[in-house]
Amino acid sequence: MAARTKVSIRINGTAYSHEVEPRLLLVHYLRDVVGLTGTHIGCETSICGACTIMLNGAAVKSCTVLTVQADGGEVLTIEGLAQGEELHPIQEGFWECHGLQCGYCTPGMILSTYQLLLRDSKPSEDEIRHAIDGNLCRCTGYQHIVDAVQYAAKKLRQKAVGNRILDPI
Amino acid sequence: MPVSKLVGAKVRRREDPRLIRGLAHYVDDISLPGILHVAILRSPYAHARIKGIQTEAALQVPRVVAVFTGSDIGDRVGAVPVASQNPTLRVPKRAVLASDKVCFVGEAVAAVVAEDRYAATDALDRIRVDYEPLPVVSDPEKALGRESPVIHSEWPDNVAFRWTLKQGNLSKVFKDADKVVKQRLVHQRLAPIALEPRGVVARYFPGEGELTLWSSTQIPHLLKTQLSLMLKLPENYVRVIAPEVGGGFGSKLNVYAEEALLGYLAMKLNRPVKWIEGRRENIQATIHGRGQVGEVEVAAERDGTILGLQYRVIADIGAYHQLLTPGIPPLTGLMLSGAYKIPAISIEVTGVFTNKMSTDAYRGAGRPEATYVVERMMDRVARELGMDPVKIRRKNFPKPKEFPFKTATGLVYDSGNYQLALDKALKLVGYEKWKRQQKRLRSQGRYLGIGLSTYVEICAMGPSAAMPAGGWEYGAVRVEPTGKVTILTGVSPHGQGQETSFAQIVADELGVEIDDITVIHGDTAVVASGIGTFGSRATAVGGTAVLQAAQRVKEKAREIAAHLFEADLEDLVFADGKFSVKGVPKKGITLEQIALEAHMARKLPKKMEPGLSATAVFEPSNFTFPFGAHICVVEVDPKSGAVEIKKYVAVDDCGKVINPLLVDGQIQGGIAQGLGQALYEEVIYDENGQLLTGSLMDYALPRAKDVPRFELARTETPTPVNPLGAKGVGEAGTIGSTPAIVNAVVDALSPFGVTHIDMPLRPEKIWRLCQAKEAASAGGRR
Amino acid sequence: MIPAAFDYLAPATLEEAIRALGTHGEEVKLLAGGHSLLPLMKLRLASPTLLVDLGRIPSLGLISQEGDKILIGALSTHYQIESSKLLKEKCPLLPQTARVIGDVQVRNRGTIGGSLAHADPAADMPAPILALAGELRATGPQGERRLKAEDFFLGLMATALSPTEILTEIRVPLLSGRCGTAYLKAPQKASGFALVGVAVWLKLSASGICEDIGIGVAGLAAKPFRAKGVERRLRGKNLNPSLIEEAASHTAQGVDPMEDIHASGEFRADLARLYAARAIQEAAKRAGV
Known part of the structure; x- marks a missing residue:
């Protein structure tokens, strides 16, 4: 198994830090490591867009981004959109x-x-x-x-x- | 005060807040302590004998817990079930993991269980299966040939079942007719592609002996029964939960090998297990839809009167049956009268085994095929007779006063006014204007086409006598001690919005605020019984059960109120959510107050049971028959073969509308799926049974840019079959749209002598037809 | 759905990246936006043991002007190209092409360098680079090398880059005078890749003669190519529809078209002729014919 890499990512305004396998897809990091399951997986080929999140101000398909590529970045997921009870x-x-x-x-x-x-x-x-x-x-x-x-x-x-x-x- | 009359209002959905905030729980969002992940090894061969499987290397992969093959499981898990009463049915055994041979690409041969999904996936690559390839047949017509490879040795002819229906004097009708028009039609295989692939989580508590299975299913209760049979567990120890389900379209109206397999693994390993289908697995191993090849003949008089229709069809079953596989082509047969009076009809279905995944119910399930056959042929016959497609349809509609209308196929159409819907659609689209435009543009070498489809479909499934596994539905309404209302329903919505529409029905009936109502579904331990969501049945059948339960609650509340007021039942009035005595409206008692009394149970009438709840099971007396008229205008570029939809109008009649917002959503989504079939979608296997459209890189779904803005309108002809008057709308758009689009493209290409094109109408097909014509006319000129 | 395990390096400098390539040999892959490589890795059609991420090297993602050239860093995303004011004004063919690549998310992430180096025959970007006779710069252990676009693409997913070289920059001419450009493509419906994509730039003289023209064709053949036969038939001529059509009819000449379930070779070839004619027409119109 490849050496794990430390990543620090701000997600919906909160800082997270984890040791991850380099191959860990960002969508799996968000869902399985951080526990934000609002981002979905609908295909395996960057076609369907169900896994779309904002990374550093740009919409990306998080199934086609490695977690290590997002190191030091800012992520916005669906869970971060509403302000408390107030919907976006x-x-x-x-x-x-x-x-x-x-x-x-x-x-x-x-x-x-x-x-x-x-x-x-x-x-x-x-x-x-x-x-x-x-x-x-x-x-x-x-x-x-x-x-x-x-x-x-x-x-x-x-x-x-x-x-x-x-x-x- | 509660708003009366929510039924019929555009109420925004109550399920949405959790969905738009990303807080809903689909199967993959469920995590349990100690959960293990399952990955499934699938056959790369369409037909092969399994000579051996080596799993040792897979077990060496770190974090792998176990590997199972078919021989490890043996008879401990029963075969995948099929529900059918067809006496000719042949049922090959479909084990949850294949052990002797595989019969289609994607058939499961081994399961890896690991501490995480990455390890499970890694281990798949380490399993060695020794396959001995066998001859393959993937074309259903070839499968019937004498020389064909045999898929199941018990049945060397590869026939899975036959089904026929004949009514009327066909030979005379076809002999005497002025015109007989024949056509071969292909209904290509489609992949349902619910955006959420399938997924299962299973947990077993050995102490309690209880198996709980979360599955992305449309039929939790039916699945519970089948699981108990497959796993040989008492049914009352099996609980199935359909959590948030990300679309189904019939693909989750099934009992799948993986569901039983996961149940078995949870029990065997004593740990919770999870399997989430990948998209490629989904296209390989989740049911496909359609897959019929037929020859149709229509007999007509010179004036356009249709006299008879014969359809001989080969249904491409795939290698095995799934739950409703053999039940789909008969639905095509039953609906072959379409929206017309056709006195003589026959259909002969031959279900054929092929080395492919099973076909089964996909949105419309048999009716899109029937509608396509009938609507395509109405245009073909009209063209042969030189009639306008509108005129031939008008000529053959049953008149409103002829309802209930009995078809030659033995159905009784409940209610309808087909002419009205068509007239409305013609007006909305501006039919005559487009006809003129078409003429004008043709002279400039531009090809406009106008296509119609006046469909009728069968839904609200259905009377139990006509269903493979019960057609009733269960509903319960419970008023809690605090006055809050809980609805329990046996239907299992996965996008249709019944958490809203059922609340609307009950809010109106009980005069309570919709926000005080909650709708619970999809958990067999909470909802006593049910059938599920499919066949556009949830509102018409399930909604009626809920309505009847609410009526029973209201009756009991009335009795309690009368008792408290010491008044006669007949003297009680119910208004604005309160019971009061006639003439004394100020002194009212609310449902909330009555609920408390019902639960305190101190002042109840003698012999009355405490509590305020009721259940109802609604058994419909007939199906319902929604109908409508769709008109599509296209422009075709003969040089590139591209089709542009310039206008799309749909007038649909689904009976009484509970929530117009939801009905529009169903229609729009349905049309887009029908458009997908007409223009883009096709599951393609090559002659070796290899799946060539194995991912969304090759299987094309309509995107936002491909879909025009639909103009929708309605007529409202209530059904007498249920007290709501609602017919159902889940499949109408898909059923109505496909022929309208194909008819439009064929119409556009009529100057090229085109009378038919098989779907999907890919650019290359259109280009070839136009090229051929140009070449021919160039040759003629020379 | 999940890539096989690999080691990961994210060098801060180009030199470091080149060194990593040199020491790890065949099993190493460069990661730019990842939109060509990661899908292959997820399907385990590619399983490198080391991934060198270029994303942390500053300056590889800049678009700037130098004399009569526009310099595009290899890590510039399709979105950067699509929205670059400089390119829109001075070399609009690239934004026109970028706009129809994949979808928004893919354009946000996918890079021009990644696309060119991957050399997928159905990718769009090679077409305009060929049409514009762009220059590609690659850096390896021996320093920088300049490659003509025409010499860059060798075949199906094969380029003139050596395993230890990194594509760093793409240079395209600044278009001035009466120029017109167009990129038209017939997309493969499911993937959005080009069944056929034709990029055209042309320049007219004051009197309306076609002084120069470049035509790049993607999707048709195993490697993207310049339709020189078509160019030759139009250079020095007064452009009119029948001439354009006649010239465009040579687009697929001598080319072995690809075939798959989405389009036969015959259809692809005809689409190439049709789209070439339409793209030339469109470019001419934009140049004011």
Whole structure:
């Protein structure tokens, strides 16, 4: 077995430090080591996007990132989005617009939306569909998800202070 | 005050907060102290004899606890079950781990148990299996040939079962008809691809003798029964829990080898065990859908009246049966009348063994095939007769006053107004405008197509007499001492939203706040009994059971209130969540107060049992038959073969709507899946039985960019079959959409002389047809 | 689903990385964004014993201008390229291509260097680099080496890089004058990779003559290539639709097209002709034809 490596990663604002095997996938680290099981695994080939998280301000598929690659980084997972009981506007959008059914793709879908709205506060429907192209949903047919993203974008624009609408964690 | 009339309102889902916060628990999110991880070694051969398995090297891998093969398990775990009453059925034994031979790529041959999943995976590479490859047959038509390899030696013809249905004077009808149109149709194999793969956690308490199994299943109660039989454990010591389940679409309406295997391993090792299916395993070893090849013939009069339909179909079963495998093609047969009056119908099904994974129920399960056959043929016949596809449909619809309508296949369609749905869809899409546009663009060398599908489907499954394992459903309503209401249901939602819709039904019935209601499902130790979620049955059958339980609770509450008021039952009125005596509305008593009295049990009527709860089991008298009209407009680029969906309109009638938000969601998701079948999806095995679409890198699902914005509308024709008037909507979108899209593409390509294309309508197929035509016409010019 | 075990090094300098390559031989692999390598490792189609992560080497991920060239660090992500203001203005073919690679998450992570060095025949990035006649720079124990894009791709997943060399930088020309570019691809539906992808840049003279043109083709053959026959037929000509179509019809000439369940060779070849014509047309339109 390969030598274990020490990693320190901030996840949802909390610092974590562990010795891990270099081959440990980030998604397994989050789920099995840290215990944050909101990030899901839906394929093995970086296609489905269920494992999407934010790493250093960019949405990534955490099944295709080694934990050691994230050493020293900042991670945002679905569990870190709400402020206490207050839902994030994106979560609110998914709820209001019935943007989920079985819920399995939802955390990844929400994080991809987070990425989109970080870069574009007023995306068109086409841009939304382009932005969630890396996230498969088998239940909804995507329409309510698009509605949810539009809802969230609008809500965030209303809440925006200056140009910063999201904290780019 | 409680809002009355939640039924019919767009209530946002009560299950969502845990899901959107990432706090829900799917099987893989469950961890137990001392849990071990299981990885399964699967056959790389489609057909091979197992001459030996060496597991010693795998056991040397650090953190590996045990390795099991088929011979280690022997008869201690029973075979994978199949539910069918078909007398012609042949059932090959499907062991949870193969020991003598394997019959498809992905069949399980060994299981590694380790302290973590990385070690378990490492150990798989160290197991050596000595296979002797056998001849393979993967094409069901070839499997019927004399020269074909034989999969199960008991049945050299590879026939798994036969099923036929004949009604009407077919030979006369076909002899006298003005027009007979024939077509060969292929319904390709599909992979359901629920986004959460399957997964199982099993725990055994030897002291209590209790096995608890968490599984990503649609049918916890049926699974509990089957597990007890397979594991030879008394059923009352088996508990199955379906925690959060990430989609099913029929793929989890089954009893799988891994479920029993994990139960066995937990008992054998005395430690909890977990197995989580990978996506590649999922495509290899979770059931597939569709897989039919058929020849259809339709007889019609010159004016478009359909006289008869014959369908001979080969159903590609795979190597073994799963739970409902032989039950799917008969559903196709029963639904072959579609939304039309067809006096003579026959179907001959031949189920055929092939060296592939089993086919079974996938969203629609038999009805998409029937609808595709009928709707494709309505267009084919219309084209032959030079009629508009709208006109031929109108001509053959039963009229609203003809319901209940009996089909030649023996079904009784409960209620319907097919014309109304079609008219609404035509108006919504702007049919005539598109027809003009089509004409105009064709002159510019652009190819627009308009496709219709007016479907009817069978759901709310169903009367027990017509089901393989019971068609009733269980519901219970319990008012807790504090007045909170608990609903227990035997259905097992996994995305459909019954935690919300059932609460709406009960909130209205009992006049309580929806937030004071909770819906419990999916735990056989908590919910007394049940059948499960499939066949678009949960609301129509399970919702009715819940409604009836609530009505019983209300009746008991009324008796208690009458007793407390010392009034006659008839003098009590119920309004705004309170019982009061007629004429004295101010002096009311709430359900909460009654609940407390019911539990304190000091002032109850004589002989009344304490407590305030009731159960109900609803047995439907018939299936229900939702229907609708889907219209799709496409543009096809003959040079690249690309299909662009320009507009999609769907008018669906699922009877009474409990929650429009949920109904729209079901329709939209259903259409996207039907679109997947029409355009992209196909499980491909080569002639050696190797799976060529073994991951999502090769098996294409629709993405957000591939799917247009659907325009939805409804008509609402309640069913008389249940008091809710609800028919069911889980599969309608999938059933209605596929033929609409295919019909649109074929229509677009009619200038190229195209009358049919087999699905999926991949660009290359379209390109070839257009090339052939261009070559032919170029040749003609020369 | 889980990679086999390996040792891991994350050097802080290029020299250290090169040294690691030299001492571990065949079993060592370089890790950039990981979006080509990690999927193979998860499927255990690749099982290196040592992984050298380039991600901790600063300066490999910068995009800058130097004279009439744009310098792109090998670790620049597809998203950096897609969103680079410099590239959008001065060499838009790269952002146009980057935008249709994979999906957002893949573009955030996948790198240009990783993609080129992996040399997957269905990857998009080689097409524009070939069209632009880019220059690739690689550093090994003997120092830096310059490679023409055309000489870089040798075959199916094979490049001119030696096992001890690291691709460090890609240089593309700054486009000025009446230039037009386009990247069009027919994606493989499931994976998003290119069944065929055609990248075009062209330059028109003041009078509208095609002064120069570069066409790179991905997906069609085991290695991405420059469609020189097509270029030759257009260089020095006045571009019009029938000329473009005629020229593009030579795109697949002399090429042995790949075949799989997603597209036959015949179809791929025809798609290449079609997409070449459309991409040239589009580039010409953007140049103001």
